[in-house]
Amino acid sequence: MNFEYSARCKDYLARVRAFMDEHVYPNEKTYHDQLAGFGTNRWQVLPIIEELKAKAKAQGLWNLFHPDDKHGAGLSNADYAPLAEEMGRVAWASEVFNCSAPDTGNMEVLSRYGTKEHQEKWLKPLLAGDIRSAFLMTEPAVASSDATNIECSIKRDGDEYVINGRKWWSSGAGDPRCAVYIVMGKTDPDAELHQQQSMILVPADAKGVTVLRHLPVFGYDDAPHGHMEVELKDVRVPASNILLGEGRGFEIAQGRLGPGRIHHCMRTIGAAERALELMVKRAMSRTAFGKPVIKHSIWEHRIARARIDIETSRLLTLKAAWMMDTVGNKAARGEIAMIKVAAPIMALKVIDDAIQAHGGGGVSDDFPLASSYAGIRTLRIADGPDEVHERTIARLEMKRWLNEA
Known part of the structure; x- marks a missing residue:
């Protein structure tokens, strides 16, 4: 099992990072200002999103999630994982690259199970980012x-x-x-x-x-x-x-939810990385009780645990992605279930510690931490609650030992 990023992945990763640095991070305030400017009628398309989508498409950073190079970049799950992580550092960034849920899962459904008519009417404009x-x-x-x-x-x-x-x-x-x-x-x-x-x-x-x-x-x-x-x-x-025909709903759901679940985990790791970065910078910049906050030992503990937990989750995500690529989603269902439980719990802990480092600012909208916590908390429910995935994991473990007996 080799987790060295492929040359193609490294190329895309460098380009996505450069795009985030040049266009996404500098426009976080613009995004929130435009949304606030809508007043009570907030259900409108933000101009900054459409502007950045055009830039991403022009740079070939488009539909990176799609495994079919006819419709997207043709990347494997393992190659896409680091890119999704980078997008996850800003909650709305994935839309800029036409890689946001639920469109990604729906596009894969239409690609795999839709007729030519479905694909012409719905898939084509979704892939173009028009709808x-x-x-x-x-x-x-x-x-x-x-x-x-x-x-x-x-x-x-x-x-x-x-x-x-x-x-x-x-x-x-x-x-x-x-x-x-x-x-x-x-x-x-x-x-x-x-x-x-x-x-x-x-x-x-x-x-x-x-x-x-x-x-x-x-x-x-x-x-x-x-x-x-x-x-x-x-x-x-x-x-x-x-x-696909009557009675095929569960078949389609399994085909749709496997990649979707791991995409969420990839983005969640990005959100945790962003939170850790903000935590460290905040703790270094503030003084309490005569010394920098970061010099108080509790913060060394929290920062160290955050790094360990992020790295652990990333490795499990990459293992699940690698298994999906090599042996298929069904054989990887245990790993998918494990990371679906582990990644949101990990990220919530890191974000919570980052909120603590920011004091009152952490629970405000002056920083992205409160909204990130709220969004990621839903992932312990969405695409199957923790308890359902833990049931899968436990049953696979019991089956393993039953076979040994």
């Missing part, structure tokens, strides 16, 4: 950590499907550019448990689609991206909008 998308899976009325509970109905009626249900935490549905939803629902409640569900494409402006409200995270609205509660009432779409 955005949402993934509607979670529901407020059931424990969606067990996706077999999902109740949204998708019923065939002649040449159409009729969709009825209520979804929430539909990330991205607040963006005015969001044009299409991938909806998971139930087509046959009498089928075998994991063949009841299907996925279908629903235009965001279809009749019967209503965005009921946005759901803030610890008070952050994450505009213009947002997390929405969406009602689907007698929504009709062509039967051709079904993805």
Whole structure:
């Protein structure tokens, strides 16, 4: 197992870092000023994002996540990991490179499972960054950590499907550019448990689609991206909008969520690195009780633990990525589950210590730490809560010893 970055990865990494230094970090204030300038109507496209997207595309730093060089950079998971980490240092940076969730997962779904018509209508503009998308899976009325509970109905009626249900935490549905939803629902409640569900494409402006409200995270609205509660009432779409066929929802979900989970982990490590950098600089710049804060031994302990924990998580992420590339997502499911649990817990601890180093400033919006903490806390729930992944890990471990017995 060799974790030396490939020559291609090193080239892209240098270019992404240079772009972040030249264009992203200097515009963090611009981003927040433009968003604040919208006043109460925050659900608008930020000019700085569109400006930087054009620059990234012109430099060939575009769709770096996509493993197919026809649609993206054609990088392996292991090659993409360091790039995603760099993007993760600023919460909104991945969108600049057209590498942000949920679009990345939705583009991979359309690439793998969409028809030529789906790809022409939806994938092509997503790859170009002209539209955005949402993934509607979670529901407020059931424990969606067990996706077999999902109740949204998708019923065939002649040449159409009729969709009825209520979804929430539909990330991205607040963006005015969001044009299409991938909806998971139930087509046959009498089928075998994991063949009841299907996925279908629903235009965001279809009749019967209503965005009921946005759901803030610890008070952050994450505009213009947002997390929405969406009602689907007698929504009709062509039967051709079904993805892969009835009963294939879980199959598609596994294909979508594996890469998505590890992309989140990669970006999370970047957020932790940024927090550690801010922690060290803050502790070096402040004096308390007669000496620099960093000279108090508790901060040596916190900084050392942060470095150890970040490096440990990075190595596990790279191992999971390497396994996905070499033996496939199914064989790597244990490693994916492990890093999905470990990375957010690690990052939350590092960010929390960085907040402590900043005192009152740490919980304000003067620094990116509070919003970073809020966003990463959701990752202990999103794409499967910790408990579901720990269940997978435990069962794989028990299976290993059962086989030995």
